[in-house]
Amino acid sequence: MRTNPGKATPLRWLLRRYVFLAVAVFLIAFAVFPMQGMIRILGIREGFGNPLEPVAASTAAYCTRELTLNFVYSPLNLEMLCGLFGAMGFACAMVLFRHQFSRKQALMYAGLPMTRTRSFALRSAVYGICGLLPLTVCLAIHPLMVQANGLGRFFDLRAYALRGVSTLLISLYGYAVGALCSMVFGTFWSAALGGVLIVGSVEIALGCWINIAGWYLNTLYVNGAVRDMLRFSPAWSLYKSFYQPADFRGWPGILMILVLGALTWVMCRRVRPENAGHTLNLKRAEPAVTAWTAVLGGTAGAIVLSLYLSLEPVAYLGLILGTLLVWILVRMLLDQRVRLNLKDWRIPAAAAAVMLLACFALRGDWLGFDRYTARPEELRAVEVWPDMTEKNALRFDTPESLKASLEWVDRMREEELESHRETPYENGRYADCVVAFQKKDGSRVLRRYHYPREKEGLLPALRIMAKAWGRQQSEEVPLLERAGSYSATGDFGMTGAEFTETYGFNPDSSRLLRLDPAKLREALRQDLRERTLESMQQPVVLWAHMEGAGLEGDPDSYEYVSYGIRPGDRHTLELILGEEAEKWTDFVLGGFARNEEVLVFLCRYTQREDGEEKLESYERLETEEEIRTWMARVIRCDESFFAWPKDPEKRLAVYSIPSLRNQTAYNDVEIDLEDPAVRERLPEKQDLWGTYYDIMSSDL
Amino acid sequence: MLKTTGVEKSFGGRKVLREISLELEEGHIFGLLGTNGAGKSTLLRMISGILRADSGEIILDGQRVYENPAAKEKICYLSDDPTFLHAATIREMGAFQRAWYPSHDPARLEELCDRFNLPMDEKVSGFSKGTQKRVQVCLALARRPEVLLCDETFDGLDPVMREAFRRTVSEETWDRNMTTVLAGHNQQEMEDICDQVGFLHEGRLLTVGDMDTVVSGIFRVQFAAGEPVPEEEIRKLHPLKALRQGRLCVLTIRGNQEEVLAQIRKMEPEFCEVLPLSLEEVFILEMEEQGYAN
Structure with a gap:
């Protein structure tokens, strides 16, 4: 058996x-x-x-x-x-x-x-x-x-x-x-x-x-808030x-x-x-499930109806209807029959009331969210994200920069609250940025500010104070260290020919290619770190473009970085130009004025109603001192353009007669460049090759 | 010994069992009779450790039953609606039992299936309801439980099988000193094989005792006197029911039969006889006394 x-x-x-x-x-x-x-x-x-x-x-x-x-x-x-x-x-x-x-x-x-x-x-x-x-x-x-x-x-x-x-x-x-x-x-x-x-x-x-x-x-940074919350999901x-x-x-x-x-x-x-087989085994969980699903329904209702008609009362209506609808559906699911069981009406009513109350609390900013002001003593740093992303954050952590940044934030908040209440936003006139208040206890408070672009001039000072710009760019330099292949070119601008003529030295772009990349990177890194507000306000005298492929062994990868080299970037300039660095800087900043074949005009423009610019007047800058004064206010690269607000009315036009001769000969243009009267009216000839420089606004 | 003390149970605020106290000895068959919804199945499920008592205790051989595998191993509950694993054969159900119950005897299962014409390797779900009940009983007996709780188990069986199973269960109870509880509505069946009985109504255990005591506790007496017996004399006997047709009186009385007969004899009846009551009649009388279906 x-x-x-x-x-x-x-x-x-x-x-x-x-x-x-x-x-x-x-x-x-x-x-x-x-x-x-x-x-x-x-x-x-x-x-x-x-x-x-x-x-x-x-x-x-x-x-x-x-x-x-x-x-x-x-x-x-x-x-x-x-x-x-x-x-x-x-x-x-x-x-x-x-x-x-x-x-x-x-x-x-x-x-x-x-x-x-x-x-x-x-x-x-x-x-x-x-x-x-x-x-x-x-x-x-x-x-x-x-x-x-x-x-x-x-x-x-x-x-x-x-x-x-x-x-x-x-x-x-x-x-x-x-x-x-x-x-x-x-x-x-x-x-x-x-x-x-x-x-x-x-x-x-x-x-x-x-x-x-x-x-x-107004000041809620929605993306940041969602991302912050998702970390805990x-x-x-x-x-x-x-x-x-x-x-x-x-x-x-x-x-x-x-x-x-x-x-x-x-x-x-x-x-x-004995309860198994029921929709909900645990009867005590029923009110909680009903309430939560009602909240979800109300939320969805408010969002969906608002998508069709973005009016506040419509959102409230959607909230109530959504709550009711989902409650009825849940009741039918739990009861397994089509019957409106009204005995639990208090649950959806309470859910809708709580959500409406939340809306009113948000509307009236009961918690003072929009009026939030950080106390300096509780802060470790303030970060400004000019392009709304953490990647390009400007960090202020010294006592002076913290103070300055908080003052700036105060002004932006006032602007934000003021502008939001008084006038609708106009595209282009306003810019967004995020401010992250880093607290000493490790927490972070994010606020979004929407401020008029005309006040943007305040930002550059902060940028430089934070030394974040230079630091950010110096962090890019190591990218090239990981590059499998590497090349560099220089952009010396159209005045190179005149420089050669003046000094007998040609700053061609092959100079960069001949350099040891490691040395160039080190010089760049050093200069970028040492940049100051003053040095950043100087115009770019030389463009260094570098590209790297095969980063970290990936044959498909490609990196491209451009650096506008300024007179203050002496390590890089000396490395590229050697003894001629000083001469070149001097030439670019106005020394070219000594060449009689180079003509400089200060042009004044007005903005027409159709948005087009109209040349209002111009004047020839005769003296070297005058030219140097205006050249010091030239904005010559995109990054500066982003940082420094330009003067919308003024522009500098620089013409090289040898270049114009080449152009007129090549394009068969009839113009007597040898006539002094013609030379004095060059800005009027809009189709001529010249170098036009934006001028920095004085509102800094 | 299986003992319940002050057991109570509610479902959703509705009390289905109240103060159930019971003692069941080994080697006895206890019949649990009750009206519909009286709480018979609930009580059996609580005894088998499936449901937890809201209050009170259920003890088997000195051990609590609920959440106690050692105690639950000894108990077998046969639901009124047999449940099997999805698409399982009797052999697979046997393997399932063997995994949980060390006392399961596969040879005994084969022997029982052979005796009751049950194919071991066919899916149980394909069997008729009556056959499924037979399978359920065979599986239960193969486990050799110490306590067997049958919830309307023999309902739905044909008379031949019912008799065969009743006999088998009786034998197992006496041979192995098993405690058996039969819950249901079939009073005749219970009267035949149970030696103890209890009446459950609306969650309350009304009567519990040996079958003879319970059945003889209420009796019907019929007598006729020379003169009509005065109403006061009849009332003194505290009849549950009284029927008078001229000089003939038929009384249903709860109490000591000898004492009642002595009182009647004082009325000098022309004849007097005691009519025995069946369990069913006793049950109906008890329920009527409780106001059920009046």
Whole structure:
């Protein structure tokens, strides 16, 4: 007679029953990791021949990137992969806990001689074996295949392992959400909807409410606020860690997994099996679910109706209608019948009232958000983001610069509040910038200011004070150190010929090419760091363009940087021009005036109604001193144009007679350049080649 | 010994069991009779550890049952609606039981299936409801539980099978000193095999005791006196029911039969006889006394 064998245990039985999950997960994961990896391995073998032969550093870097991280991108993108792994975990949980969706099954399992905690632990163990293990195996197969194909030296195991960990965490997060939903919701569809609600609703609601707040709060930097909030989103943090494995930031995700696990454990002990099969297993959760879905509905209603008609009352109407509609839908879903159960009317009413109250609070700026002023003693630094991105932040952290920047911020805030209330914004007349108040406690307060461009002149002083410009550019210099190939050219302007004529020295662009790149970089870095407000106000005397390809081994990469070299950048100038640097600077800043063949005019323009400029008057600058005075106020590069406001009425026109002779001869233009009267009226000839310089506004 | 003390249970604010106190000895079959919705299934589920009591205790051999695997291993609850794993055969259900219950005996299962003509390797979901009930009982008996809780288990079986199973369950109870509880509405069946009985109505356990005591606790006496018996004399007997047709009186009385007969004899009846009541009649009388379906 067969006796009861001791090997039959609940875990073994569960594993045998759910082995199909392991097979399914393995097949899906196999199609992603080993299969996609194999395609890349074959491609690399085909493209680079014998893997044992030495390859260029750039090729090695390319292969490493392809084999380690990029291989899973195609044909799926990262978002789809995250969704896939999360959904796999979620589906595993739904299958493992599906007895919760049937009252009969729930009662049968509740009768088994096992504590609920052990039941939960056993099923989680089964998920670990049938859900995570096949995924881990597939993750492990890829590096083995790489090694077997002799490409091991191109494999970055650490980066791959980190992405693997993120993959497992995403699946685990899906499982945790699925397990909780299976406990709280008693039917398959309500659990699936609940999962979506748990994963996405908080992010969506936050995003929507930040946008709604943006309608009311003038100084709210919506993008920054969304980004700041997303950092704390579990799903987003895991996605980011998957996307950039080396920069792991999935702690909110891990925390959420633990919280969900603990909640599921509590729920599995508290949920009554006799309630299984109901839309909501846990009756006590019903008001919370109803209230939250009503809030989501109201939020969506307000946003959707506002898209059609951006009027405030319409948004309020949308908010109320959305709340009502979703409440009715949720009630029908929970009751499983078309019946308007009015007994819980207080919940949607309270949700709508809270949201309306929030709108009024935002409208009236009850929390003083727009009037926020940082106290200098609590600040470590102030950052100004002129182009609204953190990348080009100007940082003020010395006592003087902090004080100056706070004064500037005060003025901008006043402008902001004033302009927003008095007049509508006009494109072009206003500029946006973000101010980040970095506090000593490590927190950061972001505010967006919308200020008139005519006040922009205040910004350059701040820029220089922060030395951020030079620092920012000096940070670009190392990009070239990573370049596989490197070239540099110089732009000496049209006055080069006159300079040669004057000094017998030709500052051609090949001078830069002959330089040692390392020395040039060092000279540039030194000059950029030492720039001052005064030196930055001087005009550019020389353009240095540098381009690098094959950065960090990537043959497709390309970097291009241009530096306007000013008289104060003496290291660079001396390196490029040697002893002639001083002469060249002198020449560019007005020395060319000594050449009788160079004529300089100060032109005055007026703005016509159609936007066109009209030459109003002009005068010839005769003396060298006069020319030097105006040349000192010339804006000669884009970066300066961005920083220094130009005088819209004045412009400097410089004509070189030899160049004009060439032009007239080449284009067959009839003009007597030898006639002194003609020479005095050159600005009137609009089609002549000249060099036109914008003049810096005196409003600095 | 299975003992419940002051057990109470509510569903959504509605109390379905109140102060249930019960002691069930090994080797006995306890019949739990109750009206519809009286709480029979709920009580059995609580005894089997599926549901948690809101208050009170359920103890098996000195151990609490709820969330106690050691105690739950000894108990087998047969639901009125048999539940099996999705697409499982009897053999697979046996494997399922074997994983959780060390006492499960696969050979015993095969023997029972053979005896009751049940194919081991066919999907249970394809069987008729009656056959599924047979499978359920076979699986339960193969587990060799110490406590067997049957919730309307024999309903739906044909008379032959019902008799066969009743016999098998009785034998198991006596042979293995098992505690068996049969809940349902079939009083005749219970009267036949139960040695203890309890009446459950609206969550309250009204009557509990040995079958003989319960059945004999209420009796019907019929007598005829020379003269019509005065109403006051009849009232002194505290009848549950009284029927008078001329000189003939038929009284249904709860109490000590000898004492009642002695009182009647004082009325010098021309004849007097005691008519035995069936369990069903006793149950109906009890329910009528509670005002049920009046």
